[in-house]
Amino acid sequence: MRLEKLLRVTALAGTLVALAGASAIAADWRGWNIHPEGYPNTVALEQFAKDVAEKTDGRVTPTVYNGGVLGSQPDAIEQTRNGALDFANFNLGPMGPIVPATNVLSLPFLFTGVDQMHKVMDGEIGQRFSDAMAEQGLVALAWYDSGSRSFYNTRQPIQTPADLAGMKVRVMNNDLYVQMIDQLGGNATPMAYGEVYQSLKTGVIDGAENNYPSFESSNHYEVAKFYSITDHLIIPECVCIAKASWDKLSPEDQEIVRQAAIDSATLQRKLWEERSVASRQKVEESGVKVNEVQDKKAFQEKMAPVYAAFIKANPDLEEWITAIQSTN
Structure with a gap:
């Protein structure tokens, strides 16, 4: 009788330990996303969260917080690095101050097109x-598309660098973008994305640069009626996991999360292409004058000092540039 009781107690203790272990492993993940509901990145990131929750049987339950409600991108990068956030979709443009190597991706006219960018980022480079x-606490599992960036403004079409002379242009907070605008004769104005609409409307700035979906979804097209296709920047985005959160996963769950991120990138790229076409149509129908820059070489040649200064400051990254440019 005493032995039977002992066995029951032992079994109960084992069950409690197992339940406690399961509870410790389960993780409610918080994810940052700057984009609104329905945006390609938002749809893809929410699909990522759904897949992870289902395929880990609830061991990891991610929730995406859209619209930048958890802070600006620089803030979110720091929060993800220190584990306060578990995952995010980041543009690599503002990543340079934290991960200097990513500044390579912000060099103007680095890629020949979006397809080449995908090939580069999906491979060894x-x-x-x-x-x-990863050395800075961010595990990048997959690469999203953010299209190609072009100039838009409230004043006039841009066909040559001279058309940018004296124009106040909002850029993301990265010195390479400041140099780019300076070389083109404009006045670069780093500014938070949420301030751009009102700044365009009130004349604090004359223009900005971005892709069609962002130009349209932010309603910047309502106040900036000239969009000039330069395709000067093609900057990938990442699905990034906090290393602290990643390291807590079992190898099995790490693989599930990785594959969910890759699957979400496939979805995002498809949706991005569709949205780009729809966004262009919408802004043109609203009265925005869209022009294709005929001589992009004139803009590219202006970037020689930007490249020279970058390589001088980062000689170890010159080979990275060469490897990207030689990828066909």
């Missing part, structure tokens, strides 16, 4: 960037 980010 992309893994280099992922490794550099």
